[in-house]
Amino acid sequence: MAALPIHRPSDARDSDPGQPAAPEGRCTEHLKRVPELRADRERIRNAAFSLACQLDRSRLLARHEMEAHARAILAALNLPEAYVGWTMVALGTAFWRDQVMSVPTSRRLLLLPHCLRDTGACPAEYDEFGLRCQDCGACRLTGLRELARQKGYRVLIAEGSPIVLKIILAGHVDAVMGVACLIRLDAAGKCDQARLVFLNAGDGPVPADEAAAGLQGNSITEGSARAASLHASEKEIEPLGNLHATPAFQRPLARVLARRAILTANERARQASAA
Numbered sequence: 001m002a003a004l005p006i007h008r009p010s011d012a013r014d015s016d017p018g019q020p021a022a023p024e025g026r027c028t029e030h031l032k033r034v035p036e037l038r039a040d041r042e043r044i045r046n047a048a049f050s051l052a053c054q055l056d057r058s059r060l061l062a063r064h065e066m067e068a069h070a071r072a073i074l075a076a077l078n079l080p081e082a083y084v085g086w087t088m089v090a091l092g093t094a095f096w097r098d099q100v101m102s103v104p105t106s107r108r109l110l111l112l113p114h115c116l117r118d119t120g121a122c123p124a125e126y127d128e129f130g131l132r133c134q135d136c137g138a139c140r141l142t143g144l145r146e147l148a149r150q151k152g153y154r155v156l157i158a159e160g161s162p163i164v165l166k167i168i169l170a171g172h173v174d175a176v177m178g179v180a181c182l183i184r185l186d187a188a189g190k191c192d193q194a195r196l197v198f199l200n201a202g203d204g205p206v207p208a209d210e211a212a213a214g215l216q217g218n219s220i221t222e223g224s225a226r227a228a229s230l231h232a233s234e235k236e237i238e239p240l241g242n243l244h245a246t247p248a249f250q251r252p253l254a255r256v257l258a259r260r261a262i263l264t265a266n267e268r269a270r271q272a273s274a275a
């Protein structure tokens, strides 16, 4: 999950236009490893927070600047370059934290992924605003929506980015928090790219890179989705438990939800590829 305040196009001139964007097609897979140890993640978060406090937060932080800062943090902590992507997320979160917190919750938008829905049981239909959840309780979207509503957030279960952009440009919200899941298929129908990120399964969003890597390069089947979700739930997440569930309960729940999300995302990617 990531959160950021919105800078509409009129603000874009502040984003260091003299610097080039990240080169298209640059391979960054080797930079996306998640620090395995919680201690390392904490060290990175603390360093990112300290650094963010020193940065000029009156203007956007360009991507190449974030990467340079992330590399400096890792070098100072003597941690591998492979954590650059994760460190950039930590830095971005720290950088925007105060600005997002200063936005009233009624002006914040929570984006949820529709791949979380139970495709077998879901009675909801899509309209121009995305999935119209009926709160039937068959999937976690009911609970997440309720929690967000209690805090005053607007909630959107979006199918794609156009509606999100429309809402932003219409001026309805000033900050967006989002959850994303991505699976991309190549021309042969094999999984080209996969990202698995768990919430409430650790001390922050927990990417399951090993499980995702196991999906890449292969056709996704019920068996491979089951294997990936089993690996992620047993080896890559660290459920902490909460008032409603123990870690022992959360782990198999994460496995089931992950398997469903993988299969749903694969089906949608297949349909998109065929369109």
Ligand code: SF4
Binding pocket: 116, 117, 118, 121, 122, 123, 124, 131, 132, 133, 134, 135, 136, 137, 138, 139, 140, 141, 142
């Ligand atoms: S809770 Fe909402 S999204 Fe989930 S299955 Fe029920 S209607 Fe569909």
